[in-house]
Amino acid sequence: MPGDVFLQIEGIPGESTDEKHKDWIEILSYSHGVSQSGAGSRSSGGAATSGRCDHQD
Secondary structure: OOOOEEEOEOOEOOOOOOOOOOOOEEEOOOOOEEEOOOOOOEOOOOOEOOOOOEEEO
8 A cells, every 4th residue: 555654753854845744754665574484283173373473674
């Protein structure tokens, strides 16, 4: 979903000229990944077992 994203940090002026976000920092790109490895095992009740999620930059 494309859109304009801005960040405001107190005391650090940004370069944005957007009328609603003047002097904010414009975010040009961002990525975040999440993976969850699975062993393919099942619980005694038949449901898939859960594990930890690994977050990446």
